[in-house]
Amino acid sequence: MSANTKTSRKVARYAVPVAVAGVAAATVAMVPAFANAGGPDLPKVTAQQLIEKIAASDVQELSGTAKISTDLGLPTIAGGLLGGSGVATGSAAPEDKVAQLASGTHTFRVAADGPDRQKLTFLDGKDEYSLIHNGADVWGYASKSNEVFHEKNAAGAPEDKKAADRLAASPQQLAEEVLKAAGTTTDVGVGDTAQVAGRDAYQLVLKPKQAGSTVGSIQIAVDAKNGVPLRVQLLSSQGGKPIVDAGFTKVDFAKPSADTFAFTPPKGAKVTEGSDERGRGEHGKEFKALESFPGLDALTGGANGKGEVKVLGEGWATVAQINTGAGKGLTDLEKSANDKNAPKEAKQFLDSLGDKVSGKFGEGRIFSTRLVNALITDDGKVYVGAVTKDQLVKTADSAK
Template sequence: MAETRKAGRYIVPVAVAGVAAATIGLVPALAASGDPDLPEITAQQLIEKIAASDTQTLSGTFRISTDLGLPLEGLASGLTSGLGGGSGGSGTADPSQKLTELISGSHTLRVAADGPERQKLTLLDGSDEYSLIHNGDDVWAYDSRSKEVFHEKAPADAGPEDAPKAELPGTPKQLADEVLKAAGDTTSITVDGTAKVAGRDAYQLVIKPKQAGSTVESVKIAVDAANGTPLKFTLASVEGGKPVVDAGFTKVDFSKPAASDFTFKAPAGAKVTEGAAEEAAKEASGEKDGPFGGQLPEGLEGALGGFGPGAGAGKGDVNVIGEGWTAIAKIDTGAPAPRTDEAPKEIQGLLGSFGDKVTGKFGSGTVFKTKIVNALLTDDGKVYVGAVTKDALVNAANAGK
């Protein structure tokens, strides 16, 4: 949990200019009627502009909306609350729990940043507010609804690299960096016109898979024409409808925020939880986080245990099939899939609402689907998962790879 609360800089230029020009559509931006009339620019030039941007100060408001296509509204946040949130954790002010709310629904946030040492985020939820402040060696979080405060401070003997950092949710800049880092010869990148975002002139960078079978229709990034800062990020699914992720500034100012924006004093009577002290107490007592006491149920532990570099071909290890946007992770849990007909009726109905029974040369199984990530769980305990269509998962299982 301590690792979850630590992150790097809020605004970090990433060296994306190394993306080979051969993989990028060199189509210049052409302004449509009503859009800003900006100089023509190629995709390679725009990517270089993003890489060269070094925005250290800003303040403003941005809105993030997430639609995973799950059948029940709030299911995603409910699941994450059950896997570590709620009153059983370290309090409602703990950012490792509170910020999981951003993975579903629509949220408005106020943000401010002054270099790598000072950032502030305020999550607005009706009349209640949740604030996360990073100022030097301190991270403070305050939940106005529960009147709870979370505090974490770097140890006295820690170096600059050990100072706690506020892990703010995915800004357009962070989301854009992740996509551009992964761009390769399976990707088409073009510039598609201009736009006004938060009152700023912007170019629109469009990223699309070249491969068939991906669930990603496109990623669109609105880039500030003056300083190269991404202002808006939109991830669309081939299913259409609302974007899977739509995160963008509605108001932004790149001047230096006031120093007082990053000061915090716990309100009188508020309950204050010290993060470092809590972690030390848990380690001393052997207490583990999460609903399973730090241990995954049998089967899940095997399925996830081999995930990561260096995984072999044993039970629970992960093999990656294909590359780029249509890569599929194959996991052999080593145990038959649990029978859904033995689950409570309420759970059977939930699973049935976003699971499709499928058959093929591999046997039979169930595809659990969202608008982006789909997973095939075969009856003999193999898992195929990726940002690919149901047919792509079934074909991979049929190939027996």
């Protein structure tokens, strides 16, 4: 057996659990009802042993059903914009569907057969959206609009090889890297056991040591038998339901049939290749209007993207300071929003910003969600981080 073959098998061995965790964490949330009250009685494990268990999982095939729910506490206008054009038009572009997941609850079916074949089918009412990776091809299909998105997967790029090398590391190495990455600002431990999708699970818990973070903890439910992450929850430091809660409601670790990943564009479907300009839909027009609104470029790095970014603090209390370099700030936005020629979306956006705040930094407004807060100042600076409003103002005051 060649060294390349061995490496490929190692990559496949670790890629599926990592991919499942990534889908759960990156695409959004799951409902807390997945965990039954009074968890199962399981042998005790340490945090490092549990991380090793995740990394050592040899599961390459699975199928099941999951739910994702997200409660970011977004203002109405922001939630609508982040809903993406996929909501209004049934766009097949993957980024549109991902944007839609920024709020609400969604159900999907998932199937995986190694690192080269995965499928997600989102079920929103009678309409379906499928995202399929089958070898070199990535397909997106929206039944509502009968639109298809197609892109060739650029496998073998240097970045992919680097990622593959990391995935091929031993479970012990991976566990040590995760714990090291958590650093001195994070408590890593094992929480109560749970039952997720009818399977016994341990829970790996990451908690910020620092005060001021909007994150209370991140809890990852791990299958007690095979080490596959079954649910990821992002809990708020202010309590209440999870900000993000993503997990399986049903899961089967048998190999999916080959035709699960086969896809042929339906007759009459509009097919858009990845290199083509992607359709924006009605909400795309809103984004375009906002981009053309005088002053809004100050929130995105200034004219021609020349803004400077400075990182303040560390760990969970990290805040990005963006000096837009546009020479415009909140005052300019307010003036422009009241201009008779300004698009209505600009005024709606401005109205979604919070009340005025002041400090050593000057004056500004805080755009607030349950996870991320952003302070937009009158002199054109932006401070943003997963920290509370008070911590954000405190950081802005101490910035040089």
